[in-house]
Amino acid sequence: xxxxxxxxxxxxxxxxxxxxxGGARAEDAMPKEGGILRYAVSDDPANFDCHSANHFAALMxxxxxxSTLLRFKPGAYPEIEGDLAESWxxxxxxxxxxxxxxxxxxxxxxxxxxxxxxxxxxxxxTFPPEGVVSERLEAFRQIEKIxxxxxxTVRFKLKEWDTSxxxxxxxxxxxxxxxALLASDPTYPKEKVMGSGxxxxxxxxxxxxxxxxxxxxxxxxxxxYLEGLESYTMEGPAVVNAIQAGQIHTDFRGVSPAGAERLxxxxxxxxxxxxxxxxxxxLVTFNSEKPPFNDERVRRALNLAIDRWGGAKxxxxxxxxxxxxxxxxxxxxxxSTEEELKxxxxxxxxxxxxxxxxxxxxxxxxxxxxxxxxxxRNGPPIVVDFGIFLVDQWxxxxxxxxxxxxxxxxxxxxxxxxxFEAIVDIYSALREEPTEQMTKYVSHDVSxxxxxxxxxxxxDKLWHDQAxxxxxxKRKALLRAFETRLYEKSYSLPVVWLERTVAMxxxxxxxxxxxxxxxxLDQSSTWLDE
Numbered sequence: 001x002x003x004x005x006x007x008x009x010x011x012x013x014x015x016x017x018x019x020x021x022g023g024a025r026a027e028d029a030m031p032k033e034g035g036i037l038r039y040a041v042s043d044d045p046a047n048f049d050c051h052s053a054n055h056f057a058a059l060m061x062x063x064x065x066x067s068t069l070l071r072f073k074p075g076a077y078p079e080i081e082g083d084l085a086e087s088w089x090x091x092x093x094x095x096x097x098x099x100x101x102x103x104x105x106x107x108x109x110x111x112x113x114x115x116x117x118x119x120x121x122x123x124x125x126t127f128p129p130e131g132v133v134s135e136r137l138e139a140f141r142q143i144e145k146i147x148x149x150x151x152x153t154v155r156f157k158l159k160e161w162d163t164s165x166x167x168x169x170x171x172x173x174x175x176x177x178x179x180a181l182l183a184s185d186p187t188y189p190k191e192k193v194m195g196s197g198x199x200x201x202x203x204x205x206x207x208x209x210x211x212x213x214x215x216x217x218x219x220x221x222x223x224x225y226l227e228g229l230e231s232y233t234m235e236g237p238a239v240v241n242a243i244q245a246g247q248i249h250t251d252f253r254g255v256s257p258a259g260a261e262r263l264x265x266x267x268x269x270x271x272x273x274x275x276x277x278x279x280x281x282x283l284v285t286f287n288s289e290k291p292p293f294n295d296e297r298v299r300r301a302l303n304l305a306i307d308r309w310g311g312a313k314x315x316x317x318x319x320x321x322x323x324x325x326x327x328x329x330x331x332x333x334x335x336s337t338e339e340e341l342k343x344x345x346x347x348x349x350x351x352x353x354x355x356x357x358x359x360x361x362x363x364x365x366x367x368x369x370x371x372x373x374x375x376x377r378n379g380p381p382i383v384v385d386f387g388i389f390l391v392d393q394w395x396x397x398x399x400x401x402x403x404x405x406x407x408x409x410x411x412x413x414x415x416x417x418x419x420f421e422a423i424v425d426i427y428s429a430l431r432e433e434p435t436e437q438m439t440k441y442v443s444h445d446v447s448x449x450x451x452x453x454x455x456x457x458x459x460d461k462l463w464h465d466q467a468x469x470x471x472x473x474k475r476k477a478l479l480r481a482f483e484t485r486l487y488e489k490s491y492s493l494p495v496v497w498l499e500r501t502v503a504m505x506x507x508x509x510x511x512x513x514x515x516x517x518x519x520x521l522d523q524s525s526t527w528l529d530e
Contacts, residue, residue, distance in 0.1 A: 031225045031510060035528035040242065040251035042235035042379060043408050044206050049189040050175035051125055052133035054412065056428060056517040059172060060252060061210045063521035064229055065108070066175035066195035067219075069099060069118060070166070074525040077514040078431050080170045084118060084196075090166070095144075095158040097165070103152060106217045107178055108200045119148040120179035122156070129186050138439050138447040139168045162467050164435035171430060172518055198224035198524040207233050218524070225510070225527035236381055243271070243503060249528075250504035253517050254278075256320060256382070260501045270506050274513040278500035279329060280428040282321065282386045283440075284374070285492040287420055288454035297365040299490035301358035302422075303346040305397045310351065311389055312496050319382045323497040326483050327441055329515075330497055334434050334479060345487045358397045371400035375423040377411035386496070387424050418453045425451060425492075428517045434479055435467040441486055452491040459485055 045058035050066060053059060071083040082088065085099040105113040124132060126140040134140070142165055145157040158165065168174070175195055181188050193201035196219070199212040213228045232248060240259035242248040244266055255263070263271045286293040286302070293299055308324035315321040326347070328335040341347040348354050362368050376387035387403045394401045401422070406414070414420040427440045427449070439447040442463050443455045459482060466478040486492070502513060510525045 029509070029529065031525075031527040032529060033225050033527070034227050035530055036228045036230055037226050037508070037523060037526060037528065038230045038232065038248040040234045040239045040248055041210070041231045042233070042251075042253065044233055046409060046412070047190040048193050049133075049187075050173050051128075051189065052135050053173065054135050054416075055408065056253065059518055060521050061204075061231055062175065062193065063172050064197055064199040064212055064523050065193050065201050066197045066522070067105070067113075068170065068172060068174050068176060069122075070170035071172070071522075072170055072431075072514075072519050074510070074512050074520060077512055077519065080166065083170075084113070084176060085169075092161045095161055097156045097158070097169070098149075099154050099156075099169075101152045101154065102219055105196055105219045107196045108194050108215060108217075109178070110217075111178065111180065113176070113178075113196050114151045115148040115154040116151070117179045118154045118176055119146050120182055121174070121176045122146050122154075124177070124182065124186070125174060132186055135448060136171070136173060136439075138442075138449070139171070139436070160468055162435070164433050164467060167431055167433055167436070172521060197522055199226075199229055199522075202228075209233070220524060223524050225525075226523060229523060235379070240503075243505065246505070249508045250502065252502060252511070252521060254320070254500045254502045257499075257501060258318065260503045263503045271503055272506045272508075273501065273503045275499060275501035276513070277323070277329060277331070277515055278320070278428075278498040278517075279430070279432065279515040280426065280500070280517060281325065281327075281494050281497040282383070283425050283427060283492055283494045284390055284422060285425050285452045286422050286490070287418055288452050288491055289418065290421055290453075292365065292367050292370065293421065295365050295367075296489060297361040298367050298370065300345060300488070301361040301365075301367075301397065302394060302399070303487065303490040303493050304348075304354040304358040304361070305399070306346060306390065306393045306493070306495060307351040308347060308495055309349070311393070315385070315389060315496065316499075319385060320498040320501065321382060321386065321496045322499040325494065325497045327437060327486070327494050328434065328479070328483075329432055332432050334432065334476070336480060336483060340480065344484055345490065346493060347487070355397050362397065362399070368398065369400075370398075371402070372421045373404045374401050375411060375414050375420040376403050376405045377424065377426075378405045378407050379411075379426075382498075383424060383426065390424070390495075415451045416448070418451070423451065430516050430518050432515075434475075435463070438463045438466075438482065441482075441492055450492070454489075454491045456485070456489065456491070 041057050041060045043057035050062050068083045073079040073081040086102045088099045101115045125134050126143045128134040142158045142162045144159045147155045198218045200215045202211045204210045210231045239251045260273050286299050312324040323330040391401045429437050439449045442460050444450045444453050462482040466475050469475040507528050507530045510527045512520045
């Protein structure tokens with residue numbers, strides 16, 4: 001059976017493989033109350049504002065403290081249910097979504113949460129005041145007006161009907177803040193953690209541990225089950241060592257295949273391991289404002305030099321980098337087939353022919369002796385591995401690229417400010433939704449997620465049109481047109497997709513494995529069978 005068929009079967013089965021020592025994990029037992037969940041998080045947050053955060057490590061710390069309007073239902077990914085909303089109505093005719101907010105919801109400071117808090121939060125996300133960063137601003141582009149109709153009703157008026165908007169209301173990044181606190185200080189969330197989620201923030205020691213305790217006033221009856229949370233700053237081999245020693249229960253982002261195998265061999269039935277395709281892919285982006293990357297020939301040559309198919313085969317032997325693919329999840333409902341991809345620049349089956357074309361393009365551009373710096377985040381070891389892989393690929397067409405490995409803050413600054421020549425990037429999506437995933441690749445002035453400093457109105461139009469297209473076949477044609485142009489222009493290059501493998505102490509129950517790094521992090525339904 002081919003890799004693609006295996007992947008498609010996994011997706012059809014709920015995007016889940018289970019390889020625990022004792023078989024599939026049973027979640028039928030009644031949840032127990034009590035216990036402290038201890039888990040690893042790779043980095044400290046730059047600040048405490050969900051709306052401006054752009055790294056999953058921040059959300060892993062912040063999500064337990066906040067509620068959202070909707071959420072992805074625990075145990076039923078990707079089904080959406082109400083969180084603060086107890087019901088909602090979609091009306092395409094009037095271009096409105098109307099939400100009824102649960103009565104009796106309390107913030108951690110004891111004040112009531114109402115529709116005004118939801119409306120004020122989304123005003124901040126959609127129309128951020130000066131000094132406030134809304135990192136996913138393009139997700140709210142269709143929202144024209146937000147109105148708190150009464151204490152328990154909030155209505156959103158759209159510019160155009162776009163079904164992907166509903167998923168935006170379920171995003172865990174859209175933490176609902178106190179309108180009263182925002183009125184006194186619009187930037188308060190950067191330094192103060194105060195929401196209505198299942199856990200109350202207690203302390204944070206930078207580089208060490210973030211702690212929280214159960215919120216007794218949480219609106220979901222009987223939840224949370226845990227008494228508290230402790231998240232420790234660590235990554236790499238230290239995580240596997242800590243799980244093996246019983247110091248932590250898990251790292252919800254995941255571990256390497258080698259780490260999972262080691263835990264399985266050493267702990268047996270005491271560890272549960274779940275794995276499946278991830279909505280995360282690695283890419284490389286060129287700064288199209290800086291010579292020679294303002295020359296399409298140079299970018300395209302560097303695209304053609306990368307052997308994605310051979311690379312995924314080799315890298316997948318020892319790392320999570322398993323699948324060659326474009327901007328959509330390989331084998332997923334929106335992805336190009338391998339046959340379609342192989343007709344696009346950078347994905348051809350004949351790598352020697354592609355590299356010959358690449359050398360000719362560099363010669364035409366006067367860049368036969370091209371050298372440049374590749375900025376790489378010193379995050380998980382596989383990110384550095386990916387940078388090494390790229391440098392080796394370009395070396396084979398005579399290009400001298402140098403990996404410049406930096407810590408997360410300067411990497412993030414380079415990405416947002418454009419202070420790089422070429423940069424290794426990572427994109428993780430919440431769900432398999434093109435309108436969301438394509439924001440990484442539209443013009444920089446349209447989406448803050450797009451880092452290549454380029455303007456391409458043809459790409460922008462294709463993105464806009466596919467979001468409104470209701471005919472599945474016509475929408476796929478627009479997606480293929482978008483991909484073809486992106487790879488031809490080679491502004492930003494998707495290369496390889498990851499597999500997610502989460503290893504956890506078998507006592508940890510109630511958490512939903514899924515293909516995204518961003519979901520089910522509030523720990524409202526998690527419990528310990530200890």
